Amino acid sequence: MNTDDTWKLIEERINALTSPDSLTGLAVVKKVLEKLGNPIHFPALHIAGTNGKGSVAADLDAVLRARGYRTALYTSPHLVNIGERLRIDGEPLPPQQWARALDAVEEILKADAELRLGYFQITTAACFKMIADSAVDAAVIETGLGGRHDTTNILPRPLISIITPLGMDHMHLLGHTLTEIAANKFDIAKKGCPALYCGGTAELNAQFKRRCAEIGARGEVLSETCRVTDVRTSLQSSRFVFSSPRGTCEYTVALAGVYQPENAALTLRALELVADRLPVSVEDTQKGLAGVRWPGRMEVLHVDPDVILDGAHNPHGTAALIRALKALYDEETPINLVFTSMSDKDYGQSLKLYSEALPQSRLYCTELSDAPRCERAEKLARTAEAFRWKTPPAVIHDPLRAVEEAAKSGGPVIVCGSLYFIGRIRGQLMNHVF
Numbered sequence: 001m002n003t004d005d006t007w008k009l010i011e012e013r014i015n016a017l018t019s020p021d022s023l024t025g026l027a028v029v030k031k032v033l034e035k036l037g038n039p040i041h042f043p044a045l046h047i048a049g050t051n052g053k054g055s056v057a058a059d060l061d062a063v064l065r066a067r068g069y070r071t072a073l074y075t076s077p078h079l080v081n082i083g084e085r086l087r088i089d090g091e092p093l094p095p096q097q098w099a100r101a102l103d104a105v106e107e108i109l110k111a112d113a114e115l116r117l118g119y120f121q122i123t124t125a126a127c128f129k130m131i132a133d134s135a136v137d138a139a140v141i142e143t144g145l146g147g148r149h150d151t152t153n154i155l156p157r158p159l160i161s162i163i164t165p166l167g168m169d170h171m172h173l174l175g176h177t178l179t180e181i182a183a184n185k186f187d188i189a190k191k192g193c194p195a196l197y198c199g200g201t202a203e204l205n206a207q208f209k210r211r212c213a214e215i216g217a218r219g220e221v222l223s224e225t226c227r228v229t230d231v232r233t234s235l236q237s238s239r240f241v242f243s244s245p246r247g248t249c250e251y252t253v254a255l256a257g258v259y260q261p262e263n264a265a266l267t268l269r270a271l272e273l274v275a276d277r278l279p280v281s282v283e284d285t286q287k288g289l290a291g292v293r294w295p296g297r298m299e300v301l302h303v304d305p306d307v308i309l310d311g312a313h314n315p316h317g318t319a320a321l322i323r324a325l326k327a328l329y330d331e332e333t334p335i336n337l338v339f340t341s342m343s344d345k346d347y348g349q350s351l352k353l354y355s356e357a358l359p360q361s362r363l364y365c366t367e368l369s370d371a372p373r374c375e376r377a378e379k380l381a382r383t384a385e386a387f388r389w390k391t392p393p394a395v396i397h398d399p400l401r402a403v404e405e406a407a408k409s410g411g412p413v414i415v416c417g418s419l420y421f422i423g424r425i426r427g428q429l430m431n432h433v434f
Contacts, residue, residue, distance in 0.1 A: 006095040007081035013102055014082070014123055017109060019116035026154050028114075029121050033154065035108045036125065039132030042072070043277065044139045044155050045270065048147040048185040049164025049198075051317045052263045055255060055294050056164055059267035060140045063288030065090055067280045072131040072139035074152075076120070079296050079423030086127045088134050101126035101133075120144045124151040138278055146174045148187035159274045161188045161195040161217070162266060166204065167316025168346070182207055189217040194273045198266050199223025220273070228265045233258045233327045235300045235308075237290075240264070246272050249282055253289040256308070257298040258327040259320045264289055296422040298324055301429050306412035307403070309426060311419030313341065318350040321416060322357045329412060334390060335361040336406035338399070339417040340368065343375040347417065348383050355387035362409055363393040366402040368424055399425045400432075407434045 022028075033040055045060055047053045054075055061073040070089055078084040083092040105125050109115050117125070124144070131139050138159070143150040147163075166182050174181045182204050189195035195217045197208045205221045212219025226244040233239075239252045240261035253264045267289075271280055280288075298321070299309045312321040325335060335358050341347035354361060365380040377395045384393040396402035399421070406413045415425065 003095070004081065007083050010095050010098050010102070011082045013099075014119060014126075017102070017106055017117070017122050018119045022116045022118035022121065025149050026151070028117065029125060029151050029154055032105065032108055032115055032117065032121075032125050033128065036104055036129050037132070039128045040155055042131055042136060042139050044141050044158040045160050045162065045274070046141050046143070046152065046155055046158040046188050047162045047164065048143040048150070048188045049162075050167040050181070050185075050314070051312075051320055052164035052198075052259065052266075053142050053162075055260060055263040055297060056162060056266050056270075057140045057142045058292050058294040059253070059264055059289060060270065061087070061090070062292035063267065063271060063280060063285050064138050064140075064278065066288035066291070067278075067284040069137040069278065070135070072134060072136045074124075074127050074131065074139065075142045076123075076144050077419055077423075079419065079426060082123070085123065086130060088131075088136065093130060093134075097130060098126065101129045104129060121151045143185075143188065146181075147185040148183075150188075153188055157190055157193055158188075159193070159277055160270050161190060161193060162270050163188070163195070163197040163208070164263070164266060165198055165316070165320075166200055167314060178204065179207065183211070186211045189215060189219065191216040193217055195219045196266065196270050196273060197221050198262065220269075222266055222269055226265055226269050228261050231258060231261050233260075233324070235303065235306065235328065238264075242268055244269055244272060249286075251286055251289050254292050255294055255298065256300055256328070257320070257324040259323060260298075296419060296426060301426075302432075302434055305407045305410075305434055307407065307429065307434065308412060308414050309422050309429070310414065310416045311422045312350070312416050313345055313418050315346055315349040315353060318353050321414070322353060325358065325412075325414065332360060334409065334411035336364065336409050336411055336413045337361055338364045338366060338402045338406050338413060338415045339380065340366050340377070340399070340421050341375050341380065341417045342373045342420065344373065345418070347375060347380065350417070351380070351384045352387050355384070355389055359388060360390050362391050362406070363389050364402045364406050365393055365395050366399045367397055368399070368421060369397060371420070371424075374418075374421070400428050403429065403432075404434070
């Protein structure tokens with residue numbers, strides 16, 4: 001059996017353990033974790049936010065490993081297989097270790113029918129056990145959804161709680177206003193622990209500070225204490241100058257996207273705030289950021305023609321991607337968007353943003369025909385027809401053929417709209433000849 005098949009079996013096993021009437025909140029997960037030996041006391045850097053939290057997590061892990069710390073990195077979703085969700089010292093654990101952790105979770109669930117968990121709850125319980133068993137110096141933990149009721153929020157005293165930029169997403173679960181969504185995500189702040197918010201509107205900044213004051217967290221708004229200047233971005237990396245209360249230094253982060261210096265700044269300040277527990281030098285931070293990798297986010301797979309993958313799946317992420325593209329290409333560059341979306345996302349607003357900001361763009365609507373949640377290409381195109389494009393939106397059902405046709409048109413090809421979509425097509429494009 002090859003490795004891909006082994007990982008499929010692991011995921012099938014998690015699906016089999018998942019209860020269709022799982023209980024939300026943290027109480028049930030807490031009981032399961034207690035029976036697992038309470039593997040929640042590892043030193044954690046906990047991250048929530050709408051977009052950018054994966055990049056910040058990757059940055060943190062890269063810098064800490066550059067220093068020589070033994071790290072865990074827990075993120076979601078995965079692109080190709082579930083093993084990507086947990087890395088120890090930068091590498092996935094073997095499927096056999098996942099199987100042993102799931103054995104322990106399954107035994108607990110079978111012994112008590114009242115303990116009904118969902119997919120992410122089971123995955124997190126198993127991963128927390130593997131992290132605890134790995135005796136790491138630091139674990140970088142990304143929330144799955146929201147903050148307040150997210151399974152990862154069971155962590156009692158993280159070294160620091162970090163909140164990245166906030167936007168409108170998952171409104172049916174998190175709230176229908178930015179204030180409600182922020183309240184949910186700010187809830188990862190813990191009493192007596194540092195909490196760092198990247199900063200937003202004056203109202204959101206004040207809301208964050210009030211929350212920290214209420215619970216006795218040591219809150220800081222990055223945009224009020226630090227500065228990012230002299231940003232220079234390319235297809236290979238982004239350079240910038242970071243100034244904080246600790247000093248000023250120039251950095252290169254090996255991720256494309258004009259927003260990556262902002263993510264890196266959040267990383268750098270977070271590490272300054274936990275320097276008493278995890279000291280790192282300027283050389284460590286420079287080395288770590290210069291070597292960081294984060295697949296599927298402004299990932300350049302090919303140059304001339306430029307083929308870029310980005311998992312922007314909501315209007316907030318779409319706006320960030322547009323900023324990145326405008327920093328790389330002039331207004332006359334005909335950008336080719338190969339786009340699909342899950343049906344429960346606000347793809348109409350994303351398409352509107354693309355058409356208004358990139359009027360020279362061509363749109364190729366595609367789909368994952370075997371994915372029930374994926375919106376049909378024809379419906380995407382009908383929605384897009386309400387907006388202005390260089391040419392009428394095209395419908396090409398097969399994603400690989402859509403990318404090939406886009407590449408023939410001249411100009412960069414941006415494959416976007418869904419991380420799940422990116423994960424499915426990335427392997428096909430890695431060695432494709434254009």
